[in-house]
Amino acid sequence: MSFNNQRGRLVSRQHGNASCSTVFSNTFQRVKMEPLEQLHLSHVLQTVSALESVILRSFGPEGGQVLFTRDTGQVMLSRSGKRILTALHLDHPLARMVVRCVWKHSTITGDGSKTFVLLLASLLRIIHATATKEPHMFQPHTSTKAAEAATARHLADRLLEFALTELDELIVLNVLPHGFCVSLENFTAKTQHNLSFQTLLVSFFHTRLGYAYCDFFRNLFCELLSHWKVKDDQPSFAIQLLNSSFPALHTQVSGVPVSCSRLIEGQVIHRDFATLCPQVRKQPLKAVVFNGYLQPKLLTTRDALELRCGDKVTEDRGIVHFSSWTERSVESIIATLQSFGVSVLLCALKQSSAVLAAATQAGMCLVECVSEEDISLFTQLSGVTPISDCRRIHPEHIATLTFCKPLLLGAHSRRRRLIDEGRHPCRYVHLDFHDCEERLKVKPCSLVICAPSEGQADQHACAFQDAFRMLLTALEPVHKTQTAPKKTIPSEKCTSSHADNISNETACRVRLHQKCVIETGCVISAGGTFEFLLHRALHQYGHSCSVSVNTSAVSQLLANALLSVPQQIYSHNLKHFLQAQSRVMALIPKQPNTLSTNLIHTEGPLGNGKLNLCSCKKGNMSLKLLDWGLESVSCKYQLVLAVLQCLTNLLRMHMVLRTHTILHTKSHNSLNAHSESSEDEDED
Numbered sequence: 001m002s003f004n005n006q007r008g009r010l011v012s013r014q015h016g017n018a019s020c021s022t023v024f025s026n027t028f029q030r031v032k033m034e035p036l037e038q039l040h041l042s043h044v045l046q047t048v049s050a051l052e053s054v055i056l057r058s059f060g061p062e063g064g065q066v067l068f069t070r071d072t073g074q075v076m077l078s079r080s081g082k083r084i085l086t087a088l089h090l091d092h093p094l095a096r097m098v099v100r101c102v103w104k105h106s107t108i109t110g111d112g113s114k115t116f117v118l119l120l121a122s123l124l125r126i127i128h129a130t131a132t133k134e135p136h137m138f139q140p141h142t143s144t145k146a147a148e149a150a151t152a153r154h155l156a157d158r159l160l161e162f163a164l165t166e167l168d169e170l171i172v173l174n175v176l177p178h179g180f181c182v183s184l185e186n187f188t189a190k191t192q193h194n195l196s197f198q199t200l201l202v203s204f205f206h207t208r209l210g211y212a213y214c215d216f217f218r219n220l221f222c223e224l225l226s227h228w229k230v231k232d233d234q235p236s237f238a239i240q241l242l243n244s245s246f247p248a249l250h251t252q253v254s255g256v257p258v259s260c261s262r263l264i265e266g267q268v269i270h271r272d273f274a275t276l277c278p279q280v281r282k283q284p285l286k287a288v289v290f291n292g293y294l295q296p297k298l299l300t301t302r303d304a305l306e307l308r309c310g311d312k313v314t315e316d317r318g319i320v321h322f323s324s325w326t327e328r329s330v331e332s333i334i335a336t337l338q339s340f341g342v343s344v345l346l347c348a349l350k351q352s353s354a355v356l357a358a359a360t361q362a363g364m365c366l367v368e369c370v371s372e373e374d375i376s377l378f379t380q381l382s383g384v385t386p387i388s389d390c391r392r393i394h395p396e397h398i399a400t401l402t403f404c405k406p407l408l409l410g411a412h413s414r415r416r417r418l419i420d421e422g423r424h425p426c427r428y429v430h431l432d433f434h435d436c437e438e439r440l441k442v443k444p445c446s447l448v449i450c451a452p453s454e455g456q457a458d459q460h461a462c463a464f465q466d467a468f469r470m471l472l473t474a475l476e477p478v479h480k481t482q483t484a485p486k487k488t489i490p491s492e493k494c495t496s497s498h499a500d501n502i503s504n505e506t507a508c509r510v511r512l513h514q515k516c517v518i519e520t521g522c523v524i525s526a527g528g529t530f531e532f533l534l535h536r537a538l539h540q541y542g543h544s545c546s547v548s549v550n551t552s553a554v555s556q557l558l559a560n561a562l563l564s565v566p567q568q569i570y571s572h573n574l575k576h577f578l579q580a581q582s583r584v585m586a587l588i589p590k591q592p593n594t595l596s597t598n599l600i601h602t603e604g605p606l607g608n609g610k611l612n613l614c615s616c617k618k619g620n621m622s623l624k625l626l627d628w629g630l631e632s633v634s635c636k637y638q639l640v641l642a643v644l645q646c647l648t649n650l651l652r653m654h655m656v657l658r659t660h661t662i663l664h665t666k667s668h669n670s671l672n673a674h675s676e677s678s679e680d681e682d683e684d
Contacts, residue, residue, distance in 0.1 A: 045128050049124075059118065077455050127557070217464070252449050266446065277406050382436075406428070525629070
């Protein structure tokens with residue numbers, strides 16, 4: 001599949017074979033934008049279907065890589081849905097709106113971008129078919145198009161309302177009993193819970209990076225997490241720290257095999273020394289962080305210099321005197337730093353030649369233009385605060401380092417080639433902290449990600465950070481407070497023969513002022529297990545006698561749409577789809593009124609406090625489902641809600657008005673910046 005426009009084109013390849021080429025932009029050309037364009041339901045479906053066709057080739061465990069090429073010859077290779085969609089340059093506002101929704105969801109949860117588009121397209125197809133067949137389902141309209149649009153909007157609104165009020169309890173009662181609980185207490189212990197955690201990581205890296213490297217990066221991820229895990233603290237704290245500081249914690253190296261990726265002690269400052277690097281000393285080193293200029297500036301931004309002297313000679317003397325004063329102030333600052341024993345200066349801004357000369361003469365090493373991320377991590381690990389006023393240096397501003405030395409990364413042959421070409425190889429500043437392990441109870445280390453090309457290294461780095469985001473979502477419980485009596489959600493079809501004989505276990509599902517919680521770390525077998533179970537639960541809910549006709553129609557609509565995900569996973573073989581569905585259905589207990597409470601946490605008057613049981617004992621059938629790996633239940637729940645919210649917003653749009661004014665928004669600028677950075681990759 002190819003996507004051609006002024007900036008680049010998209011080529012999809014799978015299993016090393018070139019696929020048939022189809023011009024992607026022609027799909028959007030059929031939805032031609034006029035100065036004032038009336039949007040119809042078919043336009044929305046057509047636009048989302050075009051995006052779906054782009055990501056289908058990379059969907060599922062057997063999905064291939066997607067190769068973007070530019071007219072300059074630069075390429076980007078990725079199977080990440082977010083990277084693929086944000087690399088497209090789309091003209092239609094509906095397409096950009098969908099991509100923005102996908103980008104926001106993936107930035108939070110780290111996963112589900114391709115399933116987002118697939119589920120959204122499936123919902124639109126079913127809604128389009130329903131609205132076309134019964135356009136006057138809810139209220140009559142004079143125009144057929146208007147009736148279809150109104151029906152579609154009404155169905156989308158009811159879907160979102162149903163998901164916000166009923167979906168979480170359906171998942172708790174019908175999906176969680178067939179799941180597992182992931183524990184992060186010990187990443188290397190060979191227990192069932194920790195094997196589930198490692199299986200979850202392997203599944204994630206497999207969908208992002210393929211079979212070849214999923215085990216390798218799983219082990220590297222666990223090793224990194226174990227170094228940063230604070231003793232006697234929750235593992236989620238370490239994950240939050242790694243996620244927020246990941247730009248400063250990892251270094252990408254191209255031209256090196258992936259197997260060279262490793263952890264190195266301490267922190268890597270992604271700049272080179274501006275002066276001579278420090279000599280090896282036995283005693284600890286002292287370091288200071290500066291936010292501003294060490295030499296006072298004659299003029300700053302938006303300042304004007306006004307000289308009112310009598311002649312030009314006097315003006316020149318005034319400037320010379322000011323310059324001499326600033327040089328003397330630099331010498332005074334350097335002398336003050338020497339009195340504290342400081343030998344390493346980390347500066348956020350570029351310093352003047354006078355500062356570099358003074359630091360060199362004093363035997364200090366100086367690193368300038370240090371990024372904000374590197375400074376933030378340095379201050380967290382060292383416990384010092386950056387200096388804004390160079391004349392006010394106190395002991396609390398001084399950090400103690402074990403070492404500070406240059407670091408050369410990359411293959412020796414590549415470094416030699418760069419030197420022969422007159423270019424400098426990548427050299428960074430490598431340092432470690434003196435008492436960080438005793439003070440913070442962690443072992444600081446940095447991640448070096450290696451790959452043959454820059455594009456692959458960036459892909460591996462994005463997979464690492466998305467894994468942190470996925471774990472944060474999985475470890476966050478989903479709360480929902482009830483303020484009204486809850487309807488009974490049956491596990492089987494409600495009939496008059498057994499409606500009067502509801503067991504006590506089923507009666508416990510009715511709660512007043514209760515709180516349903518999807519516990520932290522809930523995972524379930526991948527390969528469509530979540531969709532199969534929720535499809536069955538929605539189907540039974542829609543056919544129960546306790547719901548209205550409209551609610552039944554909405555639940556059936558969502559149930560049918562969910563099946564599109566496993567259908568696409570097993571699209572290469574329909575027999576495998578039926579076998580997978582049969583294996584999942586075999587896990588469901590045959591007793592209709594048996595209440596499984598695995599991983600359920602309820603609170604309320606009838607609950608008598610807390611109910612937290614683990615009764616998931618399904619034997620070998622559950623182990624067979626583990627062949628597909630694991631996925632987070634919280635991530636799937638958040639995905640369904642995000643898709644339904646995007647669906648509602650799409651169907652509320654009536655027309656598009658083209659203007660000549662550029663609208664700047666934060667998310668739009670961030671999305672464009674990410675798209676531009678995705679394209680600026682070297683050749684693979």
